Amino acid sequence: MNRPDLIGCDAALARVERMLSADRLPHAVVIEGPEGSGRRTLARFLAKAAACTGEQRPCGECEACRQENNPDVFELIEEKSVIPVDAVRALRAQAQEKPVCSAGRAFLIPDAQRMNPQAQNALLKVLEEPPAGAVFLLTCEYARQLLDTVISRAVVLSLTPPDRQRAVEAVLRRRPDLTPAAVDAAFAGTVGRTLARLEGEDGYDALAGEAASLLGGEEWKLHRLLRPLEKDRAAQKGLARAMGALFHDALALSMGAPRETDGLPRLLAGRWAPAQLLALAEICDAAVQDAERNLGGGLFVTLFAARLFRAVA
Numbered sequence: 001m002n003r004p005d006l007i008g009c010d011a012a013l014a015r016v017e018r019m020l021s022a023d024r025l026p027h028a029v030v031i032e033g034p035e036g037s038g039r040r041t042l043a044r045f046l047a048k049a050a051a052c053t054g055e056q057r058p059c060g061e062c063e064a065c066r067q068e069n070n071p072d073v074f075e076l077i078e079e080k081s082v083i084p085v086d087a088v089r090a091l092r093a094q095a096q097e098k099p100v101c102s103a104g105r106a107f108l109i110p111d112a113q114r115m116n117p118q119a120q121n122a123l124l125k126v127l128e129e130p131p132a133g134a135v136f137l138l139t140c141e142y143a144r145q146l147l148d149t150v151i152s153r154a155v156v157l158s159l160t161p162p163d164r165q166r167a168v169e170a171v172l173r174r175r176p177d178l179t180p181a182a183v184d185a186a187f188a189g190t191v192g193r194t195l196a197r198l199e200g201e202d203g204y205d206a207l208a209g210e211a212a213s214l215l216g217g218e219e220w221k222l223h224r225l226l227r228p229l230e231k232d233r234a235a236q237k238g239l240a241r242a243m244g245a246l247f248h249d250a251l252a253l254s255m256g257a258p259r260e261t262d263g264l265p266r267l268l269a270g271r272w273a274p275a276q277l278l279a280l281a282e283i284c285d286a287a288v289q290d291a292e293r294n295l296g297g298g299l300f301v302t303l304f305a306a307r308l309f310r311a312v313a
């Protein structure tokens, strides 16, 4: 079966290949990397491998591989910014049951840093005594966002952002209508961000910087700044995405990651604690989705500003 197309992640893919050829999938894998680096793609691939009943896993031919919605592959869908302990307990109970049509059961926890400490401790219990064949796949931006006890029981795969040329190649595969020069000019750090820029969701960097700088001051000033966006869904999405990128950059800086950035992310990293930056980034990510689904409508500015201010209160 085809391997995931993850540019610049050769080291992680080589480790995956070694696990698969030795037929030894660990029962817990943490996949860390920035937004757009392919964390979920890799998690879904490993889930297929865990479920496959063929010889060369994932074979792509057995019943488990061919199912669109394999009943033995679970993905924790949690829209809220916190994954509560009950959600993890439910997964834990599922893990005790026998697979329906697969070799093992796979449990994906996207953005696993949203698990609060109780939820992580609940997960730890099942990682300490994993049921046969159960594989837990956690994605996050940095493994260090999770409890040390959880990390120590997992294999950590790091997806690094691709270098510029390979990222441009990856974008061109998805957008064959564009020229390499056009994609290169729009390069924005990761494949995901470059695609966003090409789809016209950028152009909000200056406004995002101004809005981010107002946090911690007076909330009405942020309202006044953002009110012109009230009826413009594309602008709301562009602004939320640009602000999210700022907070993600600031978070990366405060975690010690090398980033080529100008002054603002550094300023934000000095002003807010990592947990606050993470909360701010998550509020922006959720706002992008809200704008896509047209939730909030006319309330977008009010809700967005209130959530941002609450995160730094």
Ligand SMILES: [Zn+2]
Pocket: 051, 052, 053, 054, 057, 058, 059, 060, 061, 062, 063, 064, 065
């Ligand atoms: Zn298979």
